[in-house]
Amino acid sequence: MGLRERKKAETRQAVHEAALRLTVELGFDAVTVEAVADAANISRRTFSNYFAGKEDAVLYGEEQRIQDLVEGIRRRPAGERAWPALCRASAELYAAQGKEADREWAMRTRLARRHPALLARQLANQALLETEIAVEVAAREGLADHTLRPRVMAAAFLAALRVAIAVWLDERESRPLGEVLQASLAEMGEDFTGS
């Protein structure tokens, strides 16, 4: 990776951190793009080169984390079936990152819950990844991408993730995120038809 791309990634990260910090400090609506740009030492116009809006800047960390998750899924052993692969990849992701990352995640998700514009972007980002996950599931189950089943499973998986984080926050983070996550995935894996 050349200096060019490294510097760009660095700037993007700096802008993200500035946006997140200012939003936590002042509230999302009280933060202007100009303020974020100033805090990151770039011009207002350059901010637009990196992010389409404040929301994307604040949620950039989320995007990265879920991207990691997708890669984790791809890295699972080739023979493993789809659902276990999804469950273990998410467990690994959680194990790989310390508690400070959890707190940042909590912070972002809390913000997203309180502010509709953030929630909207967050969900839209997840929707894009749903397709990628469905492709991976299809490959593992030997089905065509456009089939119903892989897409249902991918959607179920992401939904379980979202619910787990929501419940974890509602319980004031009293148990480890990984535990809630596995419980959520277990519930989702079970048969619903009998209830």
Place this chain on the structure above:
Amino acid sequence: MGLRERKKAETRQAVHEAALRLTVELGFDAVTVEAVADAANISRRTFSNYFAGKEDAVLYGEEQRIQDLVEGIRRRPAGERAWPALCRASAELYAAQGKEADREWAMRTRLARRHPALLARQLANQALLETEIAVEVAAREGLADHTLRPRVMAAAFLAALRVAIAVWLDERESRPLGEVLQASLAEMGEDFTGS
């Protein structure tokens, strides 16, 4: 319902229809709030009294339909268990509305797929209803609202809905929506752990 509220609902509907029509004709980005307001015979400022933005105006029909769905769920017999209640309520909803409603739905969803801003709002709206559905599920299963299980089931249900519509569109509406929907719900109901 007094004249006041009736007239307000009428105006809201008119604005929605104008927004949807113009968006289909010209494309979402080519439509300004002013144009929609003109088409609905209200001022630009009044538009803001009804909707927070173009997106909400275009997607208002979606909101209504899902609201109907929630009410349908509440109307299911009290003894019925949660998952069957969800499945049958959605089947009823599609049975109740003709094919012209399906086409409108297809139109809106197609727009939402192509335009990120619309997709984002659509998902955010669904997220709000997820909570309401979870409450209903909890009541039917005799569990507390904040528990994991009702929320997982509610999320799974809505995810199955979304996937069904997406697949239905991908298949160019070659089979009836109700059929795809039931298939999607069936897949979601099944046990994932074995695959």
Place this chain on the structure above:
DNA sequence: AGGCAACTTTACCCATTGCGCAAATTTGTG
């Protein structure tokens, strides 16, 4: 019927935003 209180619509205004454009600056390479 008339009038009064509550509510809605409207016009005017301003801060903020996203983006096109072109000039200035920085970076990679022969």
Place this chain on the structure above:
DNA sequence: CACAAATTTGCGCAATGGGTAAAGTTGCCT
């Protein structure tokens, strides 16, 4: 070192969301 490619920046503009207060409607009471 010079030059092409990429990046940053300033400027401008149309669009937007929302505050405020005036003008217009509607519901209700006497």
